[in-house]
Amino acid sequence: MSDSIPPPPGTPLTLVEEVLLLALDDATGDLRPMPVMGLEYSLAGALLADLALAERIDSDPQQIIVLSSEPTGDPLLDEPLATLAASTGPLPVGHWLRVLAGEAQSLENAARARLIARGILREEKRKLLWVFGIRRYPTADDRELVEVRTRLSALILGDDLPDPRDAILIGLLTASRLLNHLFPEAAIQAREGRIATLARMDLVGREVSTAVEAIVKLISSSALSLRL
């Protein structure tokens, strides 16, 4: 996937961009702590959700179905759409999450480049220990960030029905445990039941959660057996 895919002019953020934006600490630009593969699977899930919201794919617990292979006009989505459409038969969400998570680095790079092109992030280059060059991506314009946080906060703290896109986003942020970094711990604890309900409303969010939990368990059991 190309790292320099410009956003179509005037278009709102994709879920892929929104997840990455929320995954970055707005002050330092570093990635927030997440479980192993949490970001990769969340970006992969966001991509599938973007394609679903663009009415290009549909899913059920058994499979993803390509409804239309007609390009959306957004290169970030059209490249993976072509991959899904070229598949020989319907495959489950979990399969495509694994495939897309394997390419999440280029997806992350592309989404980051777009956030910079939109003026939302800025790139900072620094030297670590005076030798290693590192790059960080602090927020340059926090309006999108404030907007999405306000929206999600109202949804979590209130009892209104979510719109499907916000339900998907909460599912992805819960699966990657990013929600814990975005809202005060007391609010998360007080609304635990509400968050759990919202998080399981979309199949992709549930599948991302299952995949990330499985990896966490695998690593925990491997670490335990090494200690034994």
Added chain:
Amino acid sequence: MDIIESSHPQATVLALNGRLDGHASPIVTERIDSVVARGSGRLIFDLSGLEYVSSAGLRVFLTAAKKCQTGGGAAIFAGLPPSIHEVFELSGFLAVLQVQPTVAEAIGQP
């Protein structure tokens, strides 16, 4: 997907028969929007003839319920067959949407 609309004094009933998937979703959404635009208050979905609902179909339901709520009305889902009830349960829809065993009970709901 077959959609049958019927009007009652305080509610409109949409009976959805067949499969609600990504292909049928735009047609169903269009029909829902037309009912909501008329401001009919309570919108009852008779799902007793629904054989299958995909993720796209579930989004149609959630969006419809949200539109009704925003417009000061309500969406009620009635007559869920066991397979659809299971999908609603798995997706947490039973916790956030109004669900009634039958259309008659949904119409009679205060």
